Amino acid sequence: xxxxxxxxxxxxxxxxxxxxxxxxxxxxxxxxxxxxxxxxxxxxxxxxxxxxxxxxxxxxxxxxxxxxxxxxxxxxxxxxxxxxxxxxxxxxxxxxxxxxxxxxxxxxxxxxxxxxxxxxxxxxxxxxxxxxxxxxxxxxxxxxxxxxxxxxxxxxxxxxxxxxxxxxxxxxxxxxxxxxxxxxxxxxxxxxxxxxxxxxxxxxxxxxxxxxxxxxxxxxxxxxxxxxxxxxxxxxxxxxxxxxxxxxxxxxxxxxxxxxxxxxxxxxxxxxxxxxxxxxxxxxxxxxxxxxxxxxxxxxxxxxxxxxxxxxxxxxxxxxxxxxxxxxxxxxxxxxxxxxxxxxxxxxxxxxxxxxxxxxxxxxxxxxxxxxxxxxxxxxxxxxxxxxxxxxxxxxxxxxxxxxxxxxxxxxxxxxxxxxxxxxxxxxxxxxxxxxxxxxxxxxxxxxxxxxxxxxxxxxxxxxxxxxxxxxxxxxxxxxx
Amino acid sequence: xxxxxxxxxxxxxxxxxxxxxxxxxxxxxxxxxxxxxxxxxxxxxxxxxxxxxxxxxxxxxxxxxxxxxxxxxxxxxxxxxxxxxxxxxxxxxxxxxxxxxxxxxxxxxxxxxxxxxxxxxxxxxxxxxxxxxxxxxxxxxxxxxxxxxxxxxxxxxxxxxxxxxxxxxxxxxxxxxxxxxxxxxxxxxxxxxxxxxxxxxxxxxxxxxxxxxxxxxxxxxxxxxxxxxxxxxxxxxxxxxxxxxxxxxxxx
Numbered sequence: 001x002x003x004x005x006x007x008x009x010x011x012x013x014x015x016x017x018x019x020x021x022x023x024x025x026x027x028x029x030x031x032x033x034x035x036x037x038x039x040x041x042x043x044x045x046x047x048x049x050x051x052x053x054x055x056x057x058x059x060x061x062x063x064x065x066x067x068x069x070x071x072x073x074x075x076x077x078x079x080x081x082x083x084x085x086x087x088x089x090x091x092x093x094x095x096x097x098x099x100x101x102x103x104x105x106x107x108x109x110x111x112x113x114x115x116x117x118x119x120x121x122x123x124x125x126x127x128x129x130x131x132x133x134x135x136x137x138x139x140x141x142x143x144x145x146x147x148x149x150x151x152x153x154x155x156x157x158x159x160x161x162x163x164x165x166x167x168x169x170x171x172x173x174x175x176x177x178x179x180x181x182x183x184x185x186x187x188x189x190x191x192x193x194x195x196x197x198x199x200x201x202x203x204x205x206x207x208x209x210x211x212x213x214x215x216x217x218x219x220x221x222x223x224x225x226x227x228x229x230x231x232x233x234x235x236x237x238x239x240x241x242x243x244x245x246x247x248x249x250x251x252x253x254x255x256x257x258x259x260x261x262x263x264x265x266x267x268x269x270x271x272x273x274x275x276x277x278x279x280x281x282x283x284x285x286x287x288x289x290x291x292x293x294x295x296x297x298x299x300x301x302x303x304x305x306x307x308x309x310x311x312x313x314x315x316x317x318x319x320x321x322x323x324x325x326x327x328x329x330x331x332x333x334x335x336x337x338x339x340x341x342x343x344x345x346x347x348x349x350x351x352x353x354x355x356x357x358x359x360x361x362x363x364x365x366x367x368x369x370x371x372x373x374x375x376x377x378x379x380x381x382x383x384x385x386x387x388x389x390x391x392x393x394x395x396x397x398x399x400x401x402x403x404x405x406x407x408x409x410x411x412x413x414x415x416x417x418x419x420x421x422x423x424x425x426x427x428x429x430x431x432x433x434x435x436x437x438x439x440x441x442x443x444x445x446x447x448x449x450x451x452x453x454x455x456x457x458x459x460x461x462x463x464x465x466x467x468x469x470x471x472x473x474x475x476x477x478x479x480x481x
Numbered sequence: 482x483x484x485x486x487x488x489x490x491x492x493x494x495x496x497x498x499x500x501x502x503x504x505x506x507x508x509x510x511x512x513x514x515x516x517x518x519x520x521x522x523x524x525x526x527x528x529x530x531x532x533x534x535x536x537x538x539x540x541x542x543x544x545x546x547x548x549x550x551x552x553x554x555x556x557x558x559x560x561x562x563x564x565x566x567x568x569x570x571x572x573x574x575x576x577x578x579x580x581x582x583x584x585x586x587x588x589x590x591x592x593x594x595x596x597x598x599x600x601x602x603x604x605x606x607x608x609x610x611x612x613x614x615x616x617x618x619x620x621x622x623x624x625x626x627x628x629x630x631x632x633x634x635x636x637x638x639x640x641x642x643x644x645x646x647x648x649x650x651x652x653x654x655x656x657x658x659x660x661x662x663x664x665x666x667x668x669x670x671x672x673x674x675x676x677x678x679x680x681x682x683x684x685x686x687x688x689x690x691x692x693x694x695x696x697x698x699x700x701x702x703x704x705x706x707x708x709x710x711x712x713x714x715x716x717x718x719x720x721x722x723x724x725x726x727x728x729x730x731x732x733x
Contacts, residue, residue: 433569436529437583437639438557438590447582451573451622 033082036060039187042087046156046190049163056187059176063183072342073371073403076311079250079285086188086221144204151196152207155223158194165196169227173256173293173319181252181313182289185221189254192223197232197263206461208237222253228263228298235266237464249274249284251309257292257300261322264299265292268460269316270468272475273308280338280367283310290316291346294325294354301328302345303459305468307475310339315373317346320354320382327356330456332468334449334475335368335400344374344405349385349415358389361453364400365476371403378415385415393423394452396445396476424452446473482507482544482678483528483647489538490527497523499703500539505647508675512689512714513682515700516722521682522566524700525651528680529563530556543647558590560646560677564636564653571623576635577605579623580642587643608641612668629656637668644672649680654688666691686718701729 039060043053068078145152151162159166176186197203228234238255251273259265267290276283286309292300302316318327329345347356356376364370370393378385393402406419426448434444449472450457457465488501497520505511515521527534528541530553541548543559551559571579585595596604609619612634624632633653640648650669654662669692673679681692689697689711697713698705701722706729707713717725 427569429569430571432531432553433565433571434583435553436557436561436563436565437579437643438554438587439583440554440586443582443586447574447579448571451571454573 034084034086034188038086042188042190045087046159048156048159051163051167052159055171055176059171059183059186060188062177063180063187066177066180066183068180072313072373073369073405074311074313074340074342076285076340081184081250084250087190148201148204149198150201150203151194153194155189155192155194155225158225162194162196165227166194166225169256169258170223170225171256173258173291174254174289179289181287182254185223185252185254185289189221189223192225192253194224195226195234195236197228197234199229200231201229202232203234206235206237208239220249220251220253222251224253224255225258226256226265226267227258228260228265230260231262232260233264235268235461237268237270237461239270239272239464239467251284251286251288253288253290255288255290255316257290259292259294259298259300259325261296262298263295264301266301266461267292267303267316268464269302269304269306270460270464270471271304271306271308271312272471274310275308275335275339275475276310276337278337280310283339284308285310286312286314288314290314291319292317292327293319294322294327294351296322296351297324298322299326299328301330301459303330303456304332304343305456305460305471306331306333306341306343307471309341312339312341312343314343315345317348318356319348319350320356320385321350322354323351324353325351326354329356329358329360329374330459331360332363332453332456332472333361333370333372334363334472335365335370336475337366337368339366339368341369342371342373344372346375347377347387349376349378349382349387352381352383352385354382354385356385356387358387358391359455360389360391361456362391362393362402363396363449363452363472363476364393364402365396367399369401369403371405373405373407375407375409376417376419377408378410378412378417380411382412383414385410385412387415387417389417389419391419391421392452393421394449395423395425442473445476449473449476482509483680484542485528485539486542487539488524488527488536488541490523490534490536492523492534496537497534497703498527501700501703501705503698503705505678505680507646507678509696510673510679510681510692510694512692512694512697512711513680513700513705514684514686514697514714514717516725517684519700520703521684521700522651525563525649525680525682528556528647528649529553529561554586555590557643557645558587562640562643562645562648564633564640564648564650566652566655568624568627568632568636570625572625574623575620576623576638577619580605580639583639584642604642608638611641611671612638613664614638630658630661633657633665634661637665641668641672644677646677647680648672648677649682650692651682652684653681654683654685662688663691686714689714699725701725704729 039056040053043056174182176183195207226236257265257267273284273286294300300318306312316329320327327347333341333343335341344360345358358374360372362370362372372391374389376387391404395402402423404421408417410417430448431441431444450469457468460468483505485501485503488498490498513521523534548556581601588596614634653665657665681694694711697709697711699707699717706725
């Protein structure tokens with residue numbers, strides 16, 4: 001295939017969203033708008049205890065006084081929060097014991113996504129808790145997990161069944177006042193996942209949740225809480241796709257991780273929400289707050305592959321509170337057409353001998369803007385803290401942008417902080433070399449991009465790595481650079 | 482195999498090739514020699530389908546097919562292989578992964594399924610042995626941090642794996658010490674058959690002691706000014722390129 005700037009432009013326009021379809025499922029939707037009564041109604045609808053309702057109302061109060069942040073390197077029309085409906089749940093809501101009982105329309109959706117539940121079930125060791133438009137509709141492997149004392153359920157269920165755990169930890173890492181979108185989420189979250197691993201237990205399987213946004217005009221406010229008790233281990237996978245829609249859809253999730261002494265949490269995300277069409281119309285706004293806290297000798301590792309959304313605003317972070325704790329962040333962010341991503345991490349070193357690693361790979365194509373924003377903060381008591389950061393950018397074509405905003409704040413002289421950054425462009429000579437070996441241009445780009453992202457792809461669990469590679473290919477289809 | 486007729490080509494409006502005629506038959510090895518800037522690498526790039534060069538006149542036929550109608554990867558599917566003078570680096574992509582991708586891309590073009598992993602592995606082992614390549618080398622990122630010799634050996638390894646019908650070796654001897662040169666030449670010789678053809682492009686006669694050509698062509702200022710058998714290479718070595726310049730200035 002030929003490779004010229006002119007053709008590049010033309011080919012960039014050919015990429016359409018692969019999962020652009022809409023599933024017609026009967027939903028139970030609230031009128032749009034947000035006020036105290038709506039918050040109360042959500043809580044009531046979900047049959048929550050009073051303490052939860054109060055928590056939500058308090059969050060709503062503080063949120064009402066906050067303003068939307070503008071510091072990120074993104075441009076978009078602010079969503080009208082009064083035009084959004086804050087509750088949407090599939091009407092046929094009972095939990096199912098077998099797939100036969102699941103709404104066939106829903107099953108069809110999963111088929112289109114190529115992730116049929118059937119297939120997922122067969123995948124050894126993967127328990128799937130599917131969150132579709134805010135309510136969990138199916139849970140598998142629950143019994144196996146229960147035998148080990150592991151709790152893996154929807155957060156609504158956890159609020160009812162395990163109030164002591166939820167009460168203790170919800171908002172403990174990301175308080176409702178933390179930021180505008182976390183505040184909003186705290187007030188109106190409809191569902192999400194909850195996971196508790198008891199002391200000394202190693203979770204025998206990868207825990208997995210698929211999120212999807214399905215109902216026109218409903219914001220999705222997921223809330224995830226993962227608690228790894230002392231000496232436990234869990235690997236959690238989160239993957240997302242969304243149907244195409246004309247108006248922007250808001251997604252403001254909150255994910256809190258708590259790793260108690262000697263515990264380890266590995267949290268992996270593959271995100272492929274609708275990025276908008278080639279004109280930059282539509283697409284998901286992804287304003288997510290993810291943060292974990294590490295106690296003594298514990299470890300939290302975030303791995304993310306971000307290919308979707310029109311606007312991404314996301315900084316999975318670690319508070320390294322305990323001595324000798326470890327934080328890791330591995331990220332691949334791909335932007336094409338008019339996508340904008342401002343993503344990175346915060347590593348807050350508070351304890352002694354805390355260590356953190358940041359590997360960020362940004363790939364920009366089309367007219368997109370891709371920013372890495374990262375903070376490495378070393379507190380006064382964090383003796384011998386160490387950080388290594390590496391931010392690499394790969395550009396395709398001449399109209400996209402890659403930006404790096406590293407912030408370093410060290411208040412302890414013994415800290416060692418390293419930052420490396422590179423920017424490169426896919427070369428015509430690389431493409432020609434591949435072409436000469438019989439590899440077409442599209443495949444050549446996929447090969448080069450996968451090579452560029454290898455360090456991060458290697459961090460993903462097996463079953464996710466394959467999906468992620470496929471996603472990278474789909475996201476960059478036609479974008480010769 | 483390959484027929485080139487009155488080929489004229491330019492880059493950025495500057496004429497480089499000014500009427501090349503060449504006929505390469507299956508089972509033959511042709512050497513193209515010439516001083517720097519005579520158009521040797523342009524010719525190899527043109528055959529491979531590099532679009533930085535523009536054909537202004539004449540045509541190239543591979544097994545009767547007009548190359549002008551084929552993209553670079555289609556030419557590769559038809560069996561053209563170019564051993565690059567300066568192979569590019571592709572970070573993070575291993576030698577193995579790259580060759581696997583290339584082989585399967587070519588199979589796909591022929592309507593075949595991917596090569597089974599066991600078969601691929603067997604083939605890799607066999608060809609790696611031929612070129613004295615160890616398994617550690619196969620896991621390294623393509624051409625990244627390779628020495629000149631390693632790069633060229635890797636090119637010939639790919640050639641051995643892809644089994645092309647027409648191979649063009651562009652200055653494969655440059656950057657090779659004598660031991661590496663022998664290994665590479667030995668590989669090329671072993672791959673030779675009555676069904677494939679090779680064009681060796683070189684500045685020096687040295688390589689031709691190991692890869693013995695059936696025909697030698699001397700390229701100067703965009704034209705083949707003299708053709709002959711392997712003795713021509715020796716004559717050229719003895720008399721130097723000034724001899725050719727003189728021949729050319731007298732209109733041969």
